[in-house]
Amino acid sequence: MTTGVRILTPVGMLGYGYPINDFWAAVDRGVDAIVVDSGSTDPGPIMLGTGTLLVTEDSYVRDLRPLLQAAGTRGIPLVISSAGGAGTNAQVDWMVELVDRIATEEGLSLRVASVYADIDPAIVLDQLDKGRIRPNVLGDLPTHASVHDTTAIVAQMGAEPLVPLLTEDHPVDVVVAGRAYDPAPHAAFCLSRGIDPAIAWHMGKIMECGAMCAIPKSGGVVATVYRDAFELTPISAHQACTPLSVAAHTLYEKGRPDLLVGPSGVLDVRHCTYTAVDDRTVRVQNSRFEPARTATVKLEGASPVGYRSVFIGGIRDPLLIRQIEDFLDQVRVHVGVLQPDLANGEASLRFHVYGKNGTMGDWEPHGGVGHEVAILGEVTAPTQERATAVCTSARVAVLHKSYPGQKATAGNLALPLTPLDIPIGPVFEFTLYHVMDSEGLRLFSTETRKVGI
Amino acid sequence: MGTIALGELADVVRSKNAGPYEITFDVLFNDYRTYAHVRDHGDLTEQVMASLFRIPLGDIVYCSFFEPAQSFKLTVLRRNSGQGGVGERDTFGCQQHAPLLGLPIPALSTGPDLATGG
Numbered sequence: 001m002t003t004g005v006r007i008l009t010p011v012g013m014l015g016y017g018y019p020i021n022d023f024w025a026a027v028d029r030g031v032d033a034i035v036v037d038s039g040s041t042d043p044g045p046i047m048l049g050t051g052t053l054l055v056t057e058d059s060y061v062r063d064l065r066p067l068l069q070a071a072g073t074r075g076i077p078l079v080i081s082s083a084g085g086a087g088t089n090a091q092v093d094w095m096v097e098l099v100d101r102i103a104t105e106e107g108l109s110l111r112v113a114s115v116y117a118d119i120d121p122a123i124v125l126d127q128l129d130k131g132r133i134r135p136n137v138l139g140d141l142p143t144h145a146s147v148h149d150t151t152a153i154v155a156q157m158g159a160e161p162l163v164p165l166l167t168e169d170h171p172v173d174v175v176v177a178g179r180a181y182d183p184a185p186h187a188a189f190c191l192s193r194g195i196d197p198a199i200a201w202h203m204g205k206i207m208e209c210g211a212m213c214a215i216p217k218s219g220g221v222v223a224t225v226y227r228d229a230f231e232l233t234p235i236s237a238h239q240a241c242t243p244l245s246v247a248a249h250t251l252y253e254k255g256r257p258d259l260l261v262g263p264s265g266v267l268d269v270r271h272c273t274y275t276a277v278d279d280r281t282v283r284v285q286n287s288r289f290e291p292a293r294t295a296t297v298k299l300e301g302a303s304p305v306g307y308r309s310v311f312i313g314g315i316r317d318p319l320l321i322r323q324i325e326d327f328l329d330q331v332r333v334h335v336g337v338l339q340p341d342l343a344n345g346e347a348s349l350r351f352h353v354y355g356k357n358g359t360m361g362d363w364e365p366h367g368g369v370g371h372e373v374a375i376l377g378e379v380t381a382p383t384q385e386r387a388t389a390v391c392t393s394a395r396v397a398v399l400h401k402s403y404p405g406q407k408a409t410a411g412n413l414a415l416p417l418t419p420l421d422i423p424i425g426p427v428f429e430f431t432l433y434h435v436m437d438s439e440g441l442r443l444f445s446t447e448t449r450k451v452g453i
Numbered sequence: 454m455g456t457i458a459l460g461e462l463a464d465v466v467r468s469k470n471a472g473p474y475e476i477t478f479d480v481l482f483n484d485y486r487t488y489a490h491v492r493d494h495g496d497l498t499e500q501v502m503a504s505l506f507r508i509p510l511g512d513i514v515y516c517s518f519f520e521p522a523q524s525f526k527l528t529v530l531r532r533n534s535g536q537g538g539v540g541e542r543d544t545f546g547c548q549q550h551a552p553l554l555g556l557p558i559p560a561l562s563t564g565p566d567l568a569t570g571g
Contacts (some may be wrong), residue, residue, distance in 0.1 A: 032498055041472070041473065041536070042470065042544070042545050043537060043544060043545075044535075044538070044541070044544050045473075045534045045535075045537050046537055048550075115501070136474060137474045137475055137514065137530065138474050138532075236472065244483060244522070246478070247521050247523070248465065248481045248522050248524060250522065251479060251519065251522055251524065251526060252469065252479070253469045253470070253477065254477065255471045255472075255477055255514055255515055255528045256514075256515045256526065257519040257524065269521065270521070272521055274521070305538065306539070308539075348540075350539070352542065359542060359543060359548050359549075360543075360548075360551075361533075361542050363506045363507055363549060364507075364553050364554050365505060365507060376542065377537070380539045389546015427537075427538060428537065428538070429535045429537075429538040429539075429540075430473045430536065430537075433472060433473050433474065445551045
């Protein structure tokens, strides 16, 4: 394998857009696979709870079309993971339908494998009862009730379900996988080619974000993977990978920089070396991998906790700004009298005071307040109507309540938006973000079909 | 000896969620000598971080320098009602790093301790 396996990732997130000419130039130079991540929990549990997509359908179509052309006309396998944002079965099926539509438009015929990651709550409850679910980092375990309340449950698949779809006999053209551990599809392709797991997983960890590891960041990157090393080169000429940019990305969004825990083991990057091959390419060596004794998956589950309504407005009056906390406490008391939902705890009201501590809350070390502040009022209640009712009372109180020394008797709040009180739909929480032992369980099923012409 | 803000010395100072219950902070240095200076002369301890972010010491999950990336990493628990949930302030956790920018570090000198470093 002196030439190495070449993997192209055009962008860190399907649908965010990528430089099309640089993509085709990279394809023309020759790649063995195209791999792109399509999901994340960064936006919180809402995509999992509601099935909302991460970007619009138009953005998916724009990004998918060249990828499918490359798969269909050049025979380059394409892997899309965590399809649609949350990687639910419904989102996988939705994306396969989209692939079918684009393939038909482009006159392509593609064999597509769907890999599903929805998890039956009965399995979760069974494993919970057997002590095979581990507490999350806060030390919490799910309860039977919280699992029952969960709208949707997925598990992050490791490489195992993907490897058989990527072997050299080329069983499929496109893989659309549900929720996956972010590095898993890149690792799976390498594992199917007999590459050392340490190299496969370390490369996957960096590649899943596209050229986030380059300077400047964004766009695509090609990994050339050898048995005992890999090299990274961004696809756009104005970008470069440097030893430090790649080393730094290894620890991106991970709780610790040295040992990276994944579904099938621990990646140890303490002894890695990062070497510049040329002005834009970095070679990574000496990654180590300790296989886990027990296979695990990370579960993700989302549950609705109510509906939210919000208002936002600005305060510029210094007489009010200097007593803003006392004023908002008075508003809260006033709204509690008007709205029993708030008084009895069925609804909650929170104020985010931008210009004071809106971004950091209790973590804010800066004691000052700006010459103007924005008030975001956030109300959560069991129904949208009840949330909006409390929100309206709170907004009216902030707008018109009097306060000591008031001179501006016409109103307290500069409101930029109408409607003044804005219903924004359901709010979710993660009821599951826990590691579950998966030894002996077959959690991820695969279906293969032909799409296009 | 005077001091200089960490933000003046570091090339990257960032925060980011690491799953729904942790926020991780990375401070990266392009120059090894600057990295070594902050490591050896800065006071980037768990105690200082807890007080900087007004959090209990027990909420610090990781706090250490990491030589291969010429970096300092801090990871702390997120104890709000959960990422993207009620009362969320920063869904991606990407604007919690600012207090680190102003952390005072003894000024770089050209003294012998640095001349032999790195």
